[in-house]
Amino acid sequence: MSADGAAVAVDGLRRDFGGVRALDGVSFAVAYGERRAIIGPNGAGKTTLFNVLTGELAPSGGRVLLGGQEVTGMRTWRLARRGLARMYQRNELFDPLSARQNVALALGAARGPYHLRPAGERAEVDEADALLERVGLADRARDPARALSHGERRQLELALALAQRPRVLLLDEPTAGMSPAETSAITALIGELERSLTILIVEHDMDVVFRIADRITVLHEGKVIADGGPEEVRGDRLVNEVYLGKVLER
Amino acid sequence: MTRPTKASLSRGPRVRRWAPPFAGAAALVALFTFPDWSASMEGSRYASTILRDMLVFAVYALSLDVLIGRAGMPSLGHAAFFGGGAYAAAIAAERLGTDELAVTLGAAVVVAAALALVIGALTVRAAGIFFLMLTLAFAQMAFAIAFQWTDLTGGSNGFAGVRRPVLLGLDLSPPDSIYRLVVVVFGIVALVVWWIARSEYGRALVGVRENERRMRALGYDTTRLKLSAFVLAGSLAGVAGALSAWSFRFVSPNDVGLGTSVTGFVMVLIGGAGTLLGPILGAGLVLYIERVLSSAIPYSQTVLGIVFIVFVLAARQGLVGVAVQVWTRVRR
Numbered sequence: 001m002s003a004d005g006a007a008v009a010v011d012g013l014r015r016d017f018g019g020v021r022a023l024d025g026v027s028f029a030v031a032y033g034e035r036r037a038i039i040g041p042n043g044a045g046k047t048t049l050f051n052v053l054t055g056e057l058a059p060s061g062g063r064v065l066l067g068g069q070e071v072t073g074m075r076t077w078r079l080a081r082r083g084l085a086r087m088y089q090r091n092e093l094f095d096p097l098s099a100r101q102n103v104a105l106a107l108g109a110a111r112g113p114y115h116l117r118p119a120g121e122r123a124e125v126d127e128a129d130a131l132l133e134r135v136g137l138a139d140r141a142r143d144p145a146r147a148l149s150h151g152e153r154r155q156l157e158l159a160l161a162l163a164q165r166p167r168v169l170l171l172d173e174p175t176a177g178m179s180p181a182e183t184s185a186i187t188a189l190i191g192e193l194e195r196s197l198t199i200l201i202v203e204h205d206m207d208v209v210f211r212i213a214d215r216i217t218v219l220h221e222g223k224v225i226a227d228g229g230p231e232e233v234r235g236d237r238l239v240n241e242v243y244l245g246k247v248l249e250r
Numbered sequence: 251m252t253r254p255t256k257a258s259l260s261r262g263p264r265v266r267r268w269a270p271p272f273a274g275a276a277a278l279v280a281l282f283t284f285p286d287w288s289a290s291m292e293g294s295r296y297a298s299t300i301l302r303d304m305l306v307f308a309v310y311a312l313s314l315d316v317l318i319g320r321a322g323m324p325s326l327g328h329a330a331f332f333g334g335g336a337y338a339a340a341i342a343a344e345r346l347g348t349d350e351l352a353v354t355l356g357a358a359v360v361v362a363a364a365l366a367l368v369i370g371a372l373t374v375r376a377a378g379i380f381f382l383m384l385t386l387a388f389a390q391m392a393f394a395i396a397f398q399w400t401d402l403t404g405g406s407n408g409f410a411g412v413r414r415p416v417l418l419g420l421d422l423s424p425p426d427s428i429y430r431l432v433v434v435v436f437g438i439v440a441l442v443v444w445w446i447a448r449s450e451y452g453r454a455l456v457g458v459r460e461n462e463r464r465m466r467a468l469g470y471d472t473t474r475l476k477l478s479a480f481v482l483a484g485s486l487a488g489v490a491g492a493l494s495a496w497s498f499r500f501v502s503p504n505d506v507g508l509g510t511s512v513t514g515f516v517m518v519l520i521g522g523a524g525t526l527l528g529p530i531l532g533a534g535l536v537l538y539i540e541r542v543l544s545s546a547i548p549y550s551q552t553v554l555g556i557v558f559i560v561f562v563l564a565a566r567q568g569l570v571g572v573a574v575q576v577w578t579r580v581r582r
Binding site: 054056075076077080081085086088092093094095096097101104105106108109110112113114115116117118119160164 | 445446448449450451452453454455456457460461463464465466467468469470471472475478
């Protein structure tokens with residue numbers, strides 16, 4: 001697939017931290033509606049890749065394309081306006097605000113902050129509550145984000161990302177630190193998302209990866225060492241050597 | 251346990267919703283008519299002068315709290331806009347040949363807003379302690395200009411004999427008139443700040459305070475948002491500066507100086523940042539210690555320092571925070 005016809009594509013992406021090359025010529029393209037998993041051992045460059053995709057880090061070289069248009073080096077908030085949303089690995093929430101207000105802030109981003117009408121109008125509250133119900137937080141709407149459990153905070157993270165009505169959703173270890181029950185709940189939730197949505201997911205739980213992903217890209221020391229369907233990747237000798245062998249045997 | 255009746259359920263929230271605005275309006279009326287109903291009391295004139303000055307600084311503290319309390323931007327250079335507004339009101343009245351309120355107050359707001367736009371554009375990208383030091387540095391530059399541009403500002407002698415404004419031909423220079431002007435402007439500024447705090451704009455400022463990174467990821471241009479808050483706060487500080495110039499009939503480089511910046515900071519923190527009542531109470535308490543207590547006891551500045559330390563160490567949420575804690579404990 002050409003980079004122009006992809007929902008998300010990176011081409012020769014590099015990122016250096018001092019002498020360390022965290023991303024070393026990464027190229028891949030994700031089709032519209034595809035579920036793409038990015039896997040690899042710790043330090044492979046997965047989170048750096050996400051930070052470059054969202055504009056939080058500038059690449060040292062290479063290009064990023066969103067919907068066929070070059071967006072390399074574009075500011076984070078502009079990329080968000082273009083339909084890129086991210087669920088953070090470490091929760092990035094508005095702690096003293098209620099779960100509902102957290103979602104409302106995400107909903108309000110589309111029309112911008114320069115409105116003097118009172119916050120919390122009926123339609124917005126209803127929309128926020130619908131999203132909270134969708135991620136399983138219906139009865140927590142009034143509680144401050146800081147009062148939620150770790151798993152619930154992950155659910156709220158997802159609600160915020162969905163509230164942005166994204167076209168491309170980046171999920172950075174959505175099940176990290178979750179109980180088995182919470183993990184299967186959120187995996188089911190992700191599996192049910194609209195097929196028009198393009199999803200990139202970084203995840204260490206291989207059950208989740210093989211359940212969700214259409215294709216898998218394997219990163220190792222900043223390079224793509226494999227890129228293909230789940231079965232293809234599972235059978236790849238190099239991938240098994242550097243990563244899967246260790247993960248799956250455990 | 252008895253179940254609440256329908257009537258009590260519906261009355262509770264309504265009372266709670268309307269009580270604060272009603273109390274606020276009543277307080278404003280009481281303040282506005284203070285010279286009338288206190289006329290027979292001893293020291294009425296003195297008391298209204300103190301009240302006037304408290305309200306001038308309440309406006310100033312309210313403006314600073316838009317930055318500190320709402321947007322989480324700890325500015326230590328807010329005096330630049332207070333002093334800028336004060337000089338602008340004084341100089342406009344002298345040079346433009348009119349004392350009309352709209353013109354002189356307008357000059358104060360425009361000058362303060364322009365200053366805030368320039369300083370804000372150069373500082374709002376910095377966060378925390380860096381923002382604090384940068385705003386301090388720029389305010390010191392403003393101080394140097396006020397100090398050295400003697401032709402315009404009177405330099406170190408200050409600008410004495412500031413002309414008080416006229417409202418559509420009505421002379422506001424008598425003490426009671428300027429007092430009432432201060433009350434009205436204070437009321438308007440408090441209303442503006444209250445409205446902003448509950449608006450979508452105010453909610454976005456809180457979002458920036460709590461997690462700027464996430465705000466950017468959601469699609470908010472946080473740099474522009476913070477700059478808008480900086481200009482808004484600067485403009486309101488300019489209003490406070492004009493009120494100060496008219497009240498004291500005097501403007502000096504001190505109004506632009508570090509002392510005035512710190513005073514605003516102390517007022518906000520003692521009163522309670524991020525609340526409407528906090529900065530008002532903080533301004534009242536600081537002025538009370540500086541003006542009233544200072545004639546009764548020695549070392550009133552030391553008292554102020556100790557009060558500040560106690561609040562920073564033991565009551566981070568300020569007077570309002572303490573009151574809320576006491577109230578919730580009493581109700582339980």
